[in-house]
Amino acid sequence: MARRNGCLIGCLVAVVPGIGLLVVLLFGVGKLVDVADKTLVDPKVYEAVKAGDSESEVRAKLPSGETFVKSTLKDGGPVEPAGSQCAWYLSSAGDGNTVFRFCFKDGKLAEKADYRLK
Template sequence: MAQRKGCLIGCGVALVVGIGIVVALVVGVSKVRDIADKTLVDPKVYAQVAVGDPESEVRAKLPSGETFVKDALKEGGPAEPAGSTCAWYVSSASSGDDVLRFCFKDGKLADKARYAMK
């Protein structure tokens, strides 16, 4: 009887651990999709926009960019233009290690930069 009880406890623990792993995987995949939806930009969009374009038109072509990886994308880039508001994205190109930065000032695109992610 004690052997059977030990087996049931072991199976119960294995079940709980298995469910925990599945939940962690689902949450992880969800976070990756969230980052991709909010930070990936096609390099063609970067090439299409030009300094001086209206901010509203440029932002309409970009995802929100509001994710927890934003601070990491800022690292290693050129200095932000004074008085501007910038948004950072990851290039959707196959390598995916380029950061695309768009800075806005006075309702226009003031600067754009492309640099390697650190």
Template sequence: MAQRKGCLIGCGVVLVLGLAGVAALVFGVGKVVDAAGKTLLEPGVYQSVKVGDPEDAVRAKMPSGESFIKDALKSGGPAEPAGSVCSWYLSAADGKGGDETVYRFCFKDGKLAEKVEYLMK
């Protein structure tokens, strides 16, 4: 009887740990999908905006860009223009040779001051 009870407890612990692992996996995948939705930008959108366009009109065409991968997108890019506020996005197109295309938009005084495209490894 005691041996059977110990087996049931062990099976219960394994079941709870397994469910916790599945929940963590689902949560992690959800976070990655959420980040992708906030940072992916179609190349056509990048091409359609021009330096000097009003900031609110440019931002209306883009996702928020706010995600946990923002810092990774910042690294390896050119220096930001002084006094500007920048946003980074990944290209929704396939990467080139394992590198990902990053689009950076910098705004100053309510206008698009600079847009830059660069590769990130």
């Protein structure tokens, strides 16, 4: 009986960390999918919108952009126009290092910029 309990404990010691690792892996994949869903913009969308377009029309074409990588996307970009509110996204094309920035002011797209992620 003692031998059987020792085997059971040994098996649990081997299985529990494996399950923990699997949970962490699934969480990480979920976060990556979340980031991709909320930050990737097709370059065709970027090219289609123009300064002066309605903010609501432009935002309707964009994902939410609210992810934990938002602060990273801000780094290295041009200075934001005074009094504007900006949103940052990654290009869905290429190597994933191109950032698209859309700045809104007074209900209109005031400026758009693209730059390389540092």
